Amino acid sequence: MSAAVGEMLREWRESRSLSQQALSDVSTVSTRHLSRVETGRAQPTPDMILRLAEHLDIPLRERNRMLLAGGYAPRFADSSLDDASLSSVMTGLRDLLDAHLPYPALLLDDYWDVVDANPAVDALMAGCSAELLEPPVNVIRLCVHPDGLAPRIRNLPVWAAHLHQQVHHRAAQTRDARHVELANEVAQLVDVTRLPPVGGPVVVLELESDAGPLHFFSTAARLTTANDAVLEGLHLETFLPADERTRATYKD
Template identity: 60%
Template structure:
């Protein structure tokens, strides 16, 4: 009955394990380390997707937006960030919006920042995970009072970021493992960035 209710309420696998433990049952879902042999083939496949996305940036993130892996193109975006923000685990949301991170180079910071804040706040409301709640509170502090009047500037929200004096515009696409039965794998998502205009495509293809 617990499993049936959890499935219908879309409860994350890690929380289902906690429900089972609280009810006196053994956890049902595995929770492996990224380097565990049992999930090696899955991790290898995901890393191949990262490399296949070159020359454009792509990251593999856990459910707290910590970087598990990334392709080489991401290094170009992170250049100039404070070293403390790039110590493991690197939280990509914090790096984006921290004053010593990418915030000073993001041309549409209110729009992009509010987009990230909505994502983190939504997940915090869904999971009640203290780390999600703390992250939402932290980045809200970086943004100040949200500007609800910021109008959309195109068909999708883009990241406008200065790289070596060039304003690059990307839109992002996210993919998850819909068939995961391991709690760590369930939280993984592949975040890929694609050029939002011809100039960005041209500049990045030359790198």
Template identity: 50%
Template sequence: MSITATTTRPVGQLIRDWRERRRLSQLELSVRADISTRHLSFVETGRSKPTPQMILRLTEHLDVPLRERNELLLAGGFAPVYPRHELDAPELASIQAALRHVLDGHDPFPALVIDRYWDLLDANSAVSMLTAGCAAHLLEPPVNVLRLSLHPEGMAPRILNLGQWRAHVLEQLRRRSEQTADPRLVSLHAELLAMPGGVDHTPPTSVVVPLRIRNGDGELAFFSVTSYVQTAADVTVEELAIESFYPADAATARALHGRT
């Protein structure tokens, strides 16, 4: 495991940035964290050096992701406390087994495991229905599933409600970019926004925004459910997500069950 600092900015300034990103006043954060507003002000301006316990208390109440909590600790001159193992590390064997169990159990419906950046980590065989016809270079690891879905050589030509789906995907990405302030996510958002297809913000006529995709002479319609490990104390585990696709209509359900 290797974690290095990505910024040379003082920890107080970083805490202030996160507070402002969460749209909290100093008073609101001080009440939540049970510290004085004066102390918080001194921390943010650099007049007081926070202890590692104070940094962790503030980042918890600011809902800072574990990756960035480690970075704030480093900026404050302290060692990171949250490990970041590779997914195939022995320490994550039980997590990997659980993920594979979920993917296999979801068949014949598509399901995939992605990381913080929507890079594909694992998938079940049904996902091939979604990626059929995509250019080979987009399927070379690491596969970014958002890029794959919106790229003109990816799934985009088969998505029948592309403008609506693009609006949904871009909004998801924008929110995570703002939540994490991750430059890589900001760059990905700019890249996908520049791709053709437009956006359609017309309210959906169903209870969910579907993914409607051409399948031969027919059509498949899905909605998705995203699941996370809620008790994660490892950076990698916190950033894992399972994206499970379910039939949005009876015809799609029949088509999927017909594959088995």
């Protein structure tokens, strides 16, 4: 068991491009002990595993797996989003969706599948195929798919590259195969390597609509105090007008 958890710690350390010395410096665990843990010659305590995992920014689900590999019980819940224990958190997040009206906002899971959205999102989905709108709706796929929003996105290469960068960064952070697959799917549907110059202070979504061109920039917020693995991946994606015409369209 100590060899298994040691190998996992080493793989995560190397994925973060940290030497044993660098991890030792931030965790105050000696390099000698780190070496013994990684090679299976020392059995780490659960607190030691969690301390190193914290400094390596390892997702909560993976911390649970590491604890199990070390012969210990998991420490973090991994609930269903409709679990009663999460009701107050989910109610609060849904209140934020409503508070963002009249502009679009979505609550997404760690794989960009829609958990909930406010009514302003419905108009953005116009023209998308019924198949892509079958739950769970994945907003990354919806944006870049030719049967989704892609034909209406005027700056598709720029926006797709922005999405690809987000997913690629998340894949590097989590080492989750589903994130890697999603990043590859974006790259297959849109050539993100050939981009026009990006102007302005932020990346803007330029979207055709019945009301004329709409321009949005987006913000994303995550729970910073999540102690449940399912909550850790949730994020609130909100869209704000990037020009006065879009603002006026939503104010009317």
